Amino acid sequence: MDFKIIAMKKYILLSFILVLSFISVMFLLNSCTVSQKVNDKTGTQLWGENCGRCHNAPGPGELNAVNWDIVGKHMKVRANITDAEEKKIIEYLKSTGN
């Protein structure tokens, strides 16, 4: 019985820490902004910098527009590219593709 109470308190404490952490992150995100230098980057720049971090960067003609959308989501999950980066990179890759 005591063990169950201790375990429950631990889960509540853990939940509390998780909730606080999420709130802290959200406040951080709302109060922080990217620099103008980063904000002004084009899709071409971001494509070269971010795709090339792990692998050779495929060019715009490699896939069609729908496939680029799907690849963007995949890279968001696999490589944690930011939402703004994903949108600009995919826009660039679709701009001269099929």
Next chain:
Amino acid sequence: MKKLLLPLAGLLISQLLQAQNTTENNQPVQSSSSYSGQNNFAVFGNAEMTYTSNKNTKQFGDLNFKPIFLWQISEKLFVEAEPEFETGEGSLDIGLEYANMCYFVNPYLTLHAGRFLPKFGAYRGRMGEGFINRFPTDPVGFGDGGIGAMNEVGVGALGGFGIGDSKISYDVYVSNGPILLTDPENAGQFDYEGYIGNNNGKAIGGRLAVLPLSNSSLELGFSFQHKKKTGDLGSPFENVSLNMQAVDLNYYTHLTPLQSDLRLIGEWKHQKTDQVSYYKADSSLYSFTNSPSAFYGTATLRPSHVHNTFIHNLELAARYSEFKRPADAPWGGSDTHQFAISLDYWLHWNSLLKLTYQTEKDEPNLFIAQVVFGF
């Protein structure tokens, strides 16, 4: 406590909803395409085959075929799955690398559930992929029998965001986690990739990465995983706990005098298990300090800005790795180290031919050729 949690949870939800419809620059989200009536689907992946030669054997083998299925169900819902067909063990093995359902909550937060590639370090599931790894082999301690899981079953949250010139990415997850093996031959090792749990404990893990430079050329990551109970339910080993940490680095730059791109990659990881007594085959007890560690460092040079097509498709790579194993464990033995040097030729952005010479302590020297086609 509950009275405190409810308002906090409400505040969290309101924060999520507020952020849900804005981008990083507080601009309204604009859909890039319409998904009504569509189920956007694509198949990518890669195929690999290896030729190995040492003083004892010369053989073709390690044929791998790994299609990746991707579905974008809507702007918010996304599924990724990868089965794997392998012949490395002399017969056809079929496995499930991952089947992961993702929900994009807002620009900074993605929730996922299923079998997924955990971000414990950066090698497994990312830098070790066939068309990214410049070698046909894994560093010692980073492949099968090494430290940490390739796959986990559970739920998680991930995302990335910019601050000033820098970027931060995060991953946290709760999973079934490693299962302690206690049979005499494998006592103290772990089955990292169990489809189901073996007790009521869960593993908690994650990775925090910082990209401090504005051009994202440097990435530093710290990963952890903790599981309080790794043994089978009701067994004397149920409460054996496990802690793992990893630190990874990925840096690339352009060397103008050489018209080349230089890449430096490295990772260190460590595992610590509670010290307990295991049974030998004759039922006597023994114990050992179970805290293996491994690291590798890789440097690659590609003259990608040279105009000659043949030369700029070449890439030279060198890798050193070490794996410190528990000396007294039945599966441990002495520490080992490996050195590999590779000359690769890029046939396409995701397809290459690798020619590698590898030396490893207590193993015959190897020549390995591998062809990888991405599709």
